Amino acid sequence: MSNQVPIAEGLFTWPSKNPALLGSRCQDCGIATFPVSESCSACSGQNVVVEELPGHGTLWTWTIQQFMPKTPYKSGETPETFEPYGVGYVELPGGVRVEGRLTENDPAKLAIGMNMEVVFEPYRTEENGDEVISFFFRPAA
């Protein structure tokens, strides 16, 4: 069994039975942001608290990345194995719109307003065998 590590500390709860994206919410103006920030970019205050963001939302906009990006892209793919991938903003109710990779890369299967859920899946494998876990948005019922 390989070791699973999150792509960045503090981005989502990990390890966890029910992992969730982590945002921060300003206690003065109520604005949430992702990822966690030490200050509020709406009111410049620093009275922020970390909270788990909702796991379901709706697709606000999207695109498909059709060519393999240069560094700093780090997926373990080569130009030969590269697969186009979806990117979008998902509106999490009461929270914020979060930008993330989509599990779907077929434009015919994506539409603004559709239901989406956040999932946490292996993104790449490090040389030492560690599986790097990242978050993705997946079309939901």
Added chain:
Amino acid sequence: MDVAIVGIGIHPFGRTPSRSGLQQGAFAARLALQDAGVEWKDIQFAFGGSASSGSADALVNELGLTGLPFINVANGCATGGSSLISAYNAIKSGEYDLGLVAGFDKHDRGAFNADPKELGLGEWYGEVGMMLTTQFFAMKIQKYMNDYNISENTLAKVAQKSFINGSRNPNAWRTEPIGVEEIANSMMVNNPLTKFMFCSPSEGGVALILSSADKAHTYTDTPVYLRGATMKSRRFGSFEVFAPSQALQQVDGPTVDASKAAFEMAGVGPRDIDVMQLQDTEVGAEIMHMAENGFCEHGEQEALIQSGETRIEGSMPINTDGGCIANGEPIGASGLRQVYENVLQLRGQAGDHQVPDDPKLAYTHVYGAPGISAVTILQR
């Protein structure tokens, strides 16, 4: 003190293997000096910028070591606009009355490589493949097309117009017209945008000579006056490039803010403008920037573009030199190219790409990462 542009120079955009970016900047500067009938030693100060061709102030090695203060400006795609505003303010303050603004660049092929750390973002953001400006532009127009019924055919028509205008401009990079079908069917880059709908990194240089308005006629018979020059950064809630999250409540972006401030400063409105150069990193940007700058309502672009109103001979000529799509984008020079084009238009010297009926008021707009915009309004 009012400010006038009294000299302009350009190095053709595109690919020039025989000249460095700096040499292209010096080439443009010499032409601008010649155009104003002044010598380099007469110039009292300079502002300039280059993103990947070294420091702009190294121009003094090419032009001569005269001891003038030369300030380097680095502000992404708004570098040229920021240099111009800095020079404008220097003359307006009364401190100087003759200065140079220069921008040049020479980029490698392919999409720009952005570093998340430089923008205060985590490395994960780049590793998962979201550190690409092209994705932002694609997602913004995707949403806009959904909200305001803009068609895919209209996207292609914008690029078609850019290539037609480029074919009429001897300093453009892309000088062959390309048909709507070919544009729409070229390689998909970021849905809904294809390869021919994007600008590419390129090379080029532009220089301008600015003087105080009261001395302008000693340098030229055709001074062009800067009636407005503004620059804004994003406010909380605007939808911008390189944003891991976006507020639920959306506010107007920096383009809207810079545009309103510029019109107020100039004391004119969008209907008074005869020719406009709008940031067109890709075709969607040109479409959305038409409304964000106040030239139409959101959604009116579909009819305006389909009926040809944004062509050189139309009622609102946009990107008359071919814009970024036909000229490519040398970051340091790009915003100044717009000003160069407007000065040509206002002087009536734009040749095959001249807007008819003696344009009197011209407008430039740049937009760049991570959410900045600069606008100028020029009058002859």
